[in-house]
Amino acid sequence: MLKLIQNEWMKLMSKKATWIMAILLVVAIVGFTGLSKLSERFTDTTWLEDMEADVVQMEEQLASPDLTDDERADLEAQKQGLEETIATNEEWNQPGSRESIIVNAFGIMLLVTLFTIIASAGIVASEFSQGTIKMLLSRPVKRWKILTSKYVTILLFGLALTVLTYVFTIISAFIFFPAAEGNSIIWSGSDLAVTAVWAKSAYMMFLSLMNVFMISTFAFMVGSVFRSTSLAVGLSIFFFFTGSMIVLFLEKFEIAKYIFFAHDLTQYEIGFKMLESNTMALSVAVLSVYAVLFMVVSYLTFIKRDVTA
Amino acid sequence: MTNTEKMPPVGWCLCLERGHNVGVKPVVELKNLSKTIGKKKIIDNLNLSLYPGQITGFLGPNGAGKTTTIRMMVGLMRPSEGDVLIEGKSLKDDFEGSISKVGVIVENPEMYKFMSGYKNLLHFARMHDGVTKARIDEVIAQVGMQNRIHEKVSTYSLGMRQRLGLAQALLHRPKFLILDEPTNGLDPAGIREFRMYLRSIAENEGVSVFVSSHMLSEIELMCDRIAIIQNGKLIDVEETADTEKSHYYIEALPASAVENILVAEGFEVELFNDGFIIEAEKEQIPGLIKKLATEGILLFAVNPHRKTLEDQFLEITGGGQIAEAHTK
Numbered sequence: 001m002l003k004l005i006q007n008e009w010m011k012l013m014s015k016k017a018t019w020i021m022a023i024l025l026v027v028a029i030v031g032f033t034g035l036s037k038l039s040e041r042f043t044d045t046t047w048l049e050d051m052e053a054d055v056v057q058m059e060e061q062l063a064s065p066d067l068t069d070d071e072r073a074d075l076e077a078q079k080q081g082l083e084e085t086i087a088t089n090e091e092w093n094q095p096g097s098r099e100s101i102i103v104n105a106f107g108i109m110l111l112v113t114l115f116t117i118i119a120s121a122g123i124v125a126s127e128f129s130q131g132t133i134k135m136l137l138s139r140p141v142k143r144w145k146i147l148t149s150k151y152v153t154i155l156l157f158g159l160a161l162t163v164l165t166y167v168f169t170i171i172s173a174f175i176f177f178p179a180a181e182g183n184s185i186i187w188s189g190s191d192l193a194v195t196a197v198w199a200k201s202a203y204m205m206f207l208s209l210m211n212v213f214m215i216s217t218f219a220f221m222v223g224s225v226f227r228s229t230s231l232a233v234g235l236s237i238f239f240f241f242t243g244s245m246i247v248l249f250l251e252k253f254e255i256a257k258y259i260f261f262a263h264d265l266t267q268y269e270i271g272f273k274m275l276e277s278n279t280m281a282l283s284v285a286v287l288s289v290y291a292v293l294f295m296v297v298s299y300l301t302f303i304k305r306d307v308t309a
Numbered sequence: 310m311t312n313t314e315k316m317p318p319v320g321w322c323l324c325l326e327r328g329h330n331v332g333v334k335p336v337v338e339l340k341n342l343s344k345t346i347g348k349k350k351i352i353d354n355l356n357l358s359l360y361p362g363q364i365t366g367f368l369g370p371n372g373a374g375k376t377t378t379i380r381m382m383v384g385l386m387r388p389s390e391g392d393v394l395i396e397g398k399s400l401k402d403d404f405e406g407s408i409s410k411v412g413v414i415v416e417n418p419e420m421y422k423f424m425s426g427y428k429n430l431l432h433f434a435r436m437h438d439g440v441t442k443a444r445i446d447e448v449i450a451q452v453g454m455q456n457r458i459h460e461k462v463s464t465y466s467l468g469m470r471q472r473l474g475l476a477q478a479l480l481h482r483p484k485f486l487i488l489d490e491p492t493n494g495l496d497p498a499g500i501r502e503f504r505m506y507l508r509s510i511a512e513n514e515g516v517s518v519f520v521s522s523h524m525l526s527e528i529e530l531m532c533d534r535i536a537i538i539q540n541g542k543l544i545d546v547e548e549t550a551d552t553e554k555s556h557y558y559i560e561a562l563p564a565s566a567v568e569n570i571l572v573a574e575g576f577e578v579e580l581f582n583d584g585f586i587i588e589a590e591k592e593q594i595p596g597l598i599k600k601l602a603t604e605g606i607l608l609f610a611v612n613p614h615r616k617t618l619e620d621q622f623l624e625i626t627g628g629g630q631i632a633e634a635h636t637k
Contacts, residue, residue, distance in 0.1 A: 014421070014423050138415065307380065307385040308386070
């Protein structure tokens with residue numbers, strides 16, 4: 001089995017497309033991090049300072065004894081509104097730090113998802129389109145072993161891209177951004193201790209990777225059932241992008257709970273649940289059922305198929 | 310033509326499963342092999358044994374079921390009924406054990422074009438037990454590809470791809486080599502080289518070779534034995550025998566008188582073009598010419614005639630499918 005995985009990995013790594021994807025990924029990571037540094041420099045914060053000056057002025061006015069009760073209440077309300085605006089904007093305008101970039105590394109997993117889908121869709125389908133499937137299946141190796149080696153290779157590929165993403169995000173965060181001032185950074189509207197950044201970011205990457213595996217398993221199934229790379233890529237990306245909309249449409253119905261797009265695992269950490277009723281346990285259960293279903297369909301069709309191509 | 314190459318047969322005797330195979334264990338046995346797709350029986354109850362050191366040709370018109378049969382023999386398709394035994398092991402029950410003795414080139418050898426020839430061989434070598442790096446190098450030398458083995462397959466000519474295809478089929482020292490349309494797209498020199506190579510591994514290593522082709526002349530030059538399939542049924546297994554009867558072509562007028570004389574002389578007469586074909590010994594011919602001359606027959610030609618495989622093939626399979634379709 002190890003030899004078979006070695007084979008699949010060798011084939012994947014011999015394709016130009018694989019390297020182009022890896023290079024694009026690195027360029028995107030370094031580029032985005034650099035850009036966010038650049039945009040920080042141009043961010044106009046003078047209006048915030050103006051607001052702060054206004055507040056100071058209001059406090060002075062409030063201090064004078066000439067005000068009627070009505071005027072005083074009015075002014076108090078105005079001041080409070082301003083203060084709230086300042087508070088929220090300060091939160092968002094907190095200067096970028098190494099830690100905030102690292103903890104948000106999972107954002108680039110969108111690309112990892114895309115690339116893993118492409119590799120997954122083609123790993124079985126391309127053998128058929130190249131005609132090499134005939135060479136592959138007339139060997140003293142059972143078909144389920146060949147399919148397993150391909151699936152494991154896809155999981156490894158997804159993992160490799162994820163590690164690449166994480167490492168390069170950390171490197172570019174260290175290049176472009178200073179360490180956070182103080183002991184906490186703001187993450188998803190709340191405070192996060194700087195010391196917890198590594199655990200948090202790694203956990204987020206792990207959850208994103210699970211999402212990558214799910215959609216790749218789907219692409220793997222479509223690719224091995226229909227033997228068409230483009231169909232598998234198309235369908236997977238279509239569902240990947242419209243999945244949350246579909247869930248939104250069906251939100252009112254019980255069935256929404258059982259759609260696999262409703263169970264993006266990162267939702268529990270971001271604090272924005274797709275469905276009120278969602279829990280981590282439910283999501284894991286639903287995703288597991290789907291994963292098993294996809295694999296069973298893949299294996300059955302691959303093992304039973306008469307190769308006529 | 311070199312001496313090692315088999316001379317084309319001068320005709321072949323019709324005999325099912327010839328006697329000299331008795332006692333030799335077949336490498337491959339097809340047993341009641343059938344394949345039904347939908348309601349159509351593509352392959353109908355095929356029985357065939359293939360022996361070591363022998364090259365068996367597999368002939369049949371398009372759509373007769375050659376490719377389906379071969380696909381079933383290498384595990385790409387599942388037989389609806391029957392089984393294939395390779396060195397006594399069932400393809401159905403012991404896939405890995407039986408197929409490990411088989412080397413396959415199915416149609417054009419489709420390789421991973423984006424990898425070098427060497428990586429392709431390495432890839433297939435890993436799928437067999439006990440193929441060492443040394444063995445890979447040995448096979449590369451055997452097919453004469455040392456110089457370009459590390460270049461990408463996409464840069465290879467068709468001939469080189471064929472040789473690489475042969476190399477991957479030989480890696481694990483198969484006892485049975487199966488080739489589907491192996492010489493498709495090869496130039497005459499390539500075909501000849503290929504043919505001689507097949508003969509040498511059949512003779513020297515006792516490999517049983519099974520070759521399917523449309524190219525009758527090709528099969529004729531290469532094979533010891535020919536299996537003919539039509540409409541999914543094996544209609545004939547013949548040896549390209551060494552002791553053929555000689556045939557003569559006689560062109561003479563008037564035709565009816567000639568035929569009468571020939572029949573009277575005890576020859577079996579067959580119409581061919583503007584004349585007749587008879588089976589006769591060389592010694593009989595002068596007497597026959599004298600006889601015809603004295604009877605006042607106008608004699609235009611008496612030639613030794615070699616029935617080509619094509620003639621016999623068309624004879625056996627009933628010739629044109631187009632004509633057949635019209636009569637339906």
